[in-house]
Amino acid sequence: MPGFTIAAYVGAAVAEIAGCFAFWAWLRLGKSPLWLVPGVLSLCLFAWLLTLAETDQAGRAYAAYGGIYILSALGWLWAAEGVRPDRWDVIGVGLCLVGAAVILWGPRTA
Template structure:
């Protein structure tokens, strides 16, 4: 459930931010902001579903998932294929996220 919540949150955040990008940088209609804001609200709600004792730890681990999802967006939506440095950086970030989320904690 945690992985799914992170992936869906990342997609919602990226879609919401892209709506603002499209409006401001691509001269799209301000109506793009409506689904953009809904998507960002969905993102925030999805992060509350993460199984973590502390919000900050859930958000920190989310960062790695967000980076990898942004690279997937880059390729799937924007048509720019990530290069090896993108992929290496994404793998490092995802590894760091796993350490933060699943590392043993003192009781």
């Protein structure tokens, strides 16, 4: 069911960005090391959510996830950093999403 995999990927992307931002906040913004606690938990959630992708190969799940992550990162750029993605960002993420769909749902021979 493609919808379930997409939902798992979107959740994984949010968890990964949140976890990575916690480290960014600590190391680059001078926040407390306590930011690492929710950051590590979020990264663990990210890893677990990736296992829910409906594919038997981990590498294929990770490769297809890349497109969703790129889309989410641009969403973060806009929502959290106040920088609106430009047309090249939109074109690039479109290409990545098409590639992710081909990787995940392309016809395979046994």
